[in-house]
Amino acid sequence: IEINSIEYKIDLKIGxxxxxxxxxxxxxxxxxxxxxxFADRSDSDYISVEGHSEPFPSEVILQILANRxxxxxxxxxxxxxxxxxxxxxxxxxxxxxxxxxxxxxxxYYGGSISEDIIRVIMKQTTLxxxxxxxxxxxxxxxxxxxxxxNPYTFSIKLIDFGCGELLKSSPYSEYAGTRQFxxxxxxxxxxxxxxxxxVWSLGILLFCLVTGEFPSTRDLERLDDxxxxxxxxxxxxxxxxxxxxxxxxxxxxxLEDISGHAWFNSSxx
Numbered sequence: 328i329e330i331n332s333i334e335y336k337i338d339l340k341i342g343x344x345x346x347x348x349x350x351x352x353x354x355x356x357x358x359x360x361x362x363x364x365f366a367d368r369s370d371s372d373y374i375s376v377e378g379h380s381e382p383f384p385s386e387v388i389l390q391i392l393a394n395r396x397x398x399x400x401x402x403x404x405x406x407x408x409x410x411x412x413x414x415x416x417x418x419x420x421x422x423x424x425x426x427x428x429x430x431x432x433x434x435y436y437g438g439s440i441s442e443d444i445i446r447v448i449m450k451q452t453t454l455x456x457x458x459x460x461x462x463x464x465x466x467x468x469x470x471x472x473x474x475x476x477n478p479y480t481f482s483i484k485l486i487d488f489g490c491g492e493l494l495k496s497s498p499y500s501e502y503a504g505t506r507q508f509x510x511x512x513x514x515x516x517x518x519x520x521x522x523x524x525x526v527w528s529l530g531i532l533l534f535c536l537v538t539g540e541f542p543s544t545r546d547l548e549r550l551d552d553x554x555x556x557x558x559x560x561x562x563x564x565x566x567x568x569x570x571x572x573x574x575x576x577x578x579x580x581x582l583e584d585i586s587g588h589a590w591f592n593s594s595x596x
Contacts (some may be wrong), residue, residue: 328416330374333354333356334354334356335351335355338352338353341362345369345571346487348364348365349364349365350363350365354418360423361419362418363418364417365414366384366412367413368411369413371385371386371415372386376388385492386411386417387405387408387415388462389491390471392462392493393578399453401451401452401454401482402455402458402459402484403419403475406418406419406420410501420484422438422475422477423479424479427469427472427474427475428472428474428476429472431478432471433540439522441535442537442559442564445533445536445537447481449532449591450591452469452474452532456469457583459494463493464488465493465499465521465524466488466525467491467492467502468492468503468504469485469529470508471532474486474500476502481523490504491503492521496520498518499520502519508531510523510527510534511574512524520576526571526580526581527579530568531572533567534572537568538557547572550568551573552567553566555568563589563590566589566590567580567590570588571585
């Protein structure tokens with residue numbers, strides 16, 4: 328297949344769904360292994376870009392913005408893309424050995440991993456989330472399935488900007504993403520702000536990594552009054568989960584403050 332006059336040889340399909348189809352491929356000019364994502368133009372949201380008459384698929388624009396500036400290895404790189412008559416193709420970085428975090432947990436650890444590994448995963452995921460927001464991107468679907476992990480090095484990459492939106496200072500009145508990660512303020516008031524919603528999603532992710540499941544109503548109540556604990560987790564870890572999952576976004580930890588939490592500077596062996 329040819330994309331912007333560069334030839335690629337398609338290998339096996341590695342993903343399929345409402346988002347389109349993803350294939351492993353090789354760039355013939357230098358043998359570089361890549362992933363090709365094919366998405367239907369009619370199923371996509373579009374963003375107008377200054378200086379261009381035609382709007383572009385939002386997923387493409389958000390990925391370009393998230394990659395702009397110094398390379399942050401925790402965000403999957405968009406290498407190239409091209410618009411076709413009824414679909415568009417994205418040429419994406421294809422990190423070796425990587426698999427999604429959900430598969431990794433169940434394949435290697437039976438759903439349960441050590442706090443030290445959780446800390447490594449969360450530090451990188453938080454950096455990816457902060458970087459996206461700094462670059463004007465609200466990912467809006469940070470979850471196990473949208474994080475690739477190398478099982479040997481535990482390096483993380485955030486993928487799939489298909490539910491994302493440009494970050495704005497005013498509230499959002501529509502939610503795109505995964506049901507279990509919807510922030511409570513959207514359920515209660517029908518609107519939410521980008522950064523506090525991102526903090527909530529990181530909190531749900533951390534809760535899932537620690538316990539292997541989503542929080543129950545009782546868990547959320549105990550998290551909100553800072554009384555939640557988990558038998559195999561340190562006090563600092565439980566404190567961070569509580570700080571991220573405060574029902575009131577005004578009381579929730581600030582996105583930029585997460586990586587400075589004491590838990591990231593402690594170590595359990």
